[in-house]
Amino acid sequence: MHPSGRLYPCGQTMNDPDLALGSLAAPDWRKNGLLGREALTGPHCAGCPLAGRCPGECPSRLRYNGPQGRALACAMLRALAQPLAAHGENAHASA
Structure with missing residues (x-):
């Protein structure tokens, strides 16, 4: 989780808009499997x-x-x- 509340699959992906998983208040888990490919x-x-x-x-x-x-x-x-x-x-x- 980024200090702003944005969620990412891991620390190395922070600030990558393609991998952002929404926010703590509104998570979007649809992108969660992108790295596994x-x-x-x-x-x-x-x-x-x-x-x-x-x-x-x-x-x-x-x-x-x-x-x-x-x-x-x-x-x-x-x-x-x-x-x-x-x-x-x-x-x-x-x-």
Whole structure:
């Protein structure tokens, strides 16, 4: 929530009129799912140790950072999963 009372899905989206969810007095939840439509998917996922189980990236960062942000998020997640895959561990193991 913005100090003015306007509602947003997260702090990174504040002041983005496309994602404003109304106000505390009059919420408009119809836009609430817009960020959830962003995902890390595509042909570059083939061969990734996280293929089919990728946690994805923060939807607002994907929205605002564009293709460069997708590539960076993907590279970061692959790097984090690589040691697990090298040791034959499930890259999606729960704690």
